[in-house]
Amino acid sequence: VQILSKGELQVSDKERHTQLEQMFRDIATIVADKCVNPETKRPYTVILIERAMKDIHYSVKPHKSTKQQALEVIRQLKETMQIERAHMRLRFLLPAKEGKKLKEKLKPLIKVIESEDFHEQLEIVCLIDPGCFREIDELIRSETKGKGTREVLSLKEVEEGDEKLE
Numbered sequence: 001v002q003i004l005s006k007g008e009l010q011v012s013d014k015e016r017h018t019q020l021e022q023m024f025r026d027i028a029t030i031v032a033d034k035c036v037n038p039e040t041k042r043p044y045t046v047i048l049i050e051r052a053m054k055d056i057h058y059s060v061k062p063h064k065s066t067k068q069q070a071l072e073v074i075r076q077l078k079e080t081m082q083i084e085r086a087h088m089r090l091r092f093l094l095p096a097k098e099g100k101k102l103k104e105k106l107k108p109l110i111k112v113i114e115s116e117d118f119h120e121q122l123e124i125v126c127l128i129d130p131g132c133f134r135e136i137d138e139l140i141r142s143e144t145k146g147k148g149t150r151e152v153l154s155l156k157e158v159e160e161g162d163e164k165l166e
Contacts, residue, residue, distance in 0.1 A: 020062060024060050027060065028049040029046050029049075030066060030070035032046045032048075033156075034130070036083075036084065039082055056079075056080060086155075087157045088157070090125070090153060091123065091124070091150065092149070092151075093123055093150075093151075094123075094124070095144055098143055102122075105143070106124075109129075110124075110127070111129060113126045137150060
C-alpha cells in the first residue's frame with residue numbers, strides 16, 4: 001500500500017547496476033551501428049566501442065535516451081579516435097526546371113556525388129552525412145513543390161568486415 005500511495009519503488013543497487021550496464025551496451029551498439037573508421041570505411045565492433053567509451057570514462061545518464069547519448073558519445077570519441085557517422089547513399093530525381101538551381105543549393109550538403117544524369121530530369125546519386133538528411137529533404141520538397149523525389153539507397157555506406165585494432 002505504501003508504494004501505491006507514495007509512488008516510490010526502491011531499486012536495489014544490483015538492479016540499478018544491471019540497468020546501467022545494459023544502457024551502456026545499448027549505447028555502444030548504436031554507435032557501432034552508425035559509425036565507421038573514416039580512413040577504411042569499415043565499421044567498428046561493439047566491443048571496441050565499449051572499450052573506447054570506458055577509456056573516455058563515459059558514464060551513462062539513466063534519464064536520457066540511449067540514442068541521444070550515442071550521438072553524444074560519437075562527438076566525444078571523435079576527440080580520441082578516428083570515427084565518424086557512416087554516410088547515407090541517396091538518389092534524387094529533380095525536375096529539369098528546378099534541377100540546376102537546386103543542385104547548387106544541395107552541393108554544400110553533399111559529401112560525394114557518385115553519378116549524375118540529365119535526361120527529362122536531373123538524377124543524382126550521392127553520399128551525405130546523415131545529419132544533413134532533414135535539411136536536404138526539406139530543400140527538395142520546398143524548391144520543387146513536391147515534384148522532386150529522393151530515395152534512400154542505403155542507410156550506411158560501409159566496406160565489408162569489421163575494423164581491427166592493431
